[in-house]
Amino acid sequence: xxxxxxxxxxxxxxxxxxxxxxxxxxxxxxxxxxxxxxxxxxxxxxxxxxxxxxxxxxxxxxxxxxxxxxxxxxxxxxxxxxxxxxxxxxxxxxxxxxxxxxxxxxxxxxxxxxxxxxxxxxxxxxxxxxxxxxxxxxxxxxxxxxxxxxxxxxxx
Amino acid sequence: xxxxxxxxxxxxxxxxxxxxxxxxxxxxxxxxxxxxxxxxxxxxxxxxxxxxxxxxxxxxxxxxxxxxxxxxxxxxxxxxxxxxxxxxxxxxxxxxxxxxxxxxxxxxxxxxxxxxxxxxxxxxxxxxxxxxxxxxxxxxx
Numbered sequence: 001x002x003x004x005x006x007x008x009x010x011x012x013x014x015x016x017x018x019x020x021x022x023x024x025x026x027x028x029x030x031x032x033x034x035x036x037x038x039x040x041x042x043x044x045x046x047x048x049x050x051x052x053x054x055x056x057x058x059x060x061x062x063x064x065x066x067x068x069x070x071x072x073x074x075x076x077x078x079x080x081x082x083x084x085x086x087x088x089x090x091x092x093x094x095x096x097x098x099x100x101x102x103x104x105x106x107x108x109x110x111x112x113x114x115x116x117x118x119x120x121x122x123x124x125x126x127x128x129x130x131x132x133x134x135x136x137x138x139x140x141x142x143x144x145x146x147x148x149x150x151x152x153x154x155x156x
Numbered sequence: 157x158x159x160x161x162x163x164x165x166x167x168x169x170x171x172x173x174x175x176x177x178x179x180x181x182x183x184x185x186x187x188x189x190x191x192x193x194x195x196x197x198x199x200x201x202x203x204x205x206x207x208x209x210x211x212x213x214x215x216x217x218x219x220x221x222x223x224x225x226x227x228x229x230x231x232x233x234x235x236x237x238x239x240x241x242x243x244x245x246x247x248x249x250x251x252x253x254x255x256x257x258x259x260x261x262x263x264x265x266x267x268x269x270x271x272x273x274x275x276x277x278x279x280x281x282x283x284x285x286x287x288x289x290x291x292x293x294x295x296x297x
Binding site for chain 2: 010011019024044045046049050055089107111136140144
């Protein structure tokens with residue numbers, strides 16, 4: 001299915017189109033990460049949304065990830081009250097179709113703090129690992145003790 | 157049949173079934189009133205599998221933070237941090253467990269994300285995984 005020309009269309013309206021036209025895509029990829037500024041809490045597990053994944057793989061819907069970074073900068077200002085640059089989401093040329101791997105990389109850069117993904121492999125052990133659901137613990141009984149193993153073997 | 161775009165500022169109905177009196181509504185009222193985000197997140201996993209977003213709208217990802225806690229990140233963010241996620245929490249989502257309603261609430265609202273915490277009892281050890289349904293109203297960026 002061809003994506004309409006969406007540059008200049010509100011991002012939320014694009015999602016309405018996608019919800020009607022595209023099937024959600026459930027991926028079994030998960031991103032496990034630990035925040036060095038929040039070491040008292042267990043590892044977090046990021047789950048990509050199936051409808052978002054469908055948009056990412058379709059192409060022509062989502063804005064460049066840099067648009068989100070700019071809005072995050074605005075919100076970090078001490079006098080922030082309301083976004084005035086929402087047009088960065090709506091008017092910037094949408095990105096082309098991504099592979100599943102490219103989509104996960106985009107999502108990491110959008111939804112995980114930069115202090116984690118930009119230095120994910122520095123320190124005594126990785127702060128972030130991309131895995132499949134079957135590689136997570138089988139049950140959640142000890143969920144609040146989940147950590148990334150220090151001797152974890154990373155694929156190339 | 158082709159698709160097109162209808163642009164109008166008001167909708168008018170004759171309300172023939174009830175009062176037969178014309179009533180109009182500004183279409184912006186409709187837009188402002190609809191949920192801007194919703195999701196079903198099965199953190200415990202009895203229905204859809206653990207940590208599964210069964211369905212949603214305007215969600216980019218959900219991060220399982222710890223027992224009974226998760227963060228929701230929007231695809232299209234909100235204009236301010238004053239908006240209203242309304243959350244529900246059930247033990248499993250199964251009819252056999254319908255006596256096990258739980259309670260939950262959003263916190264840590266930013267324009268791009270918010271956190272949901274679900275509990276079975278109001279204490280620091282009362283958090284519990286479960287079957288969460290949430291809808292959010294507010295103004296988009």
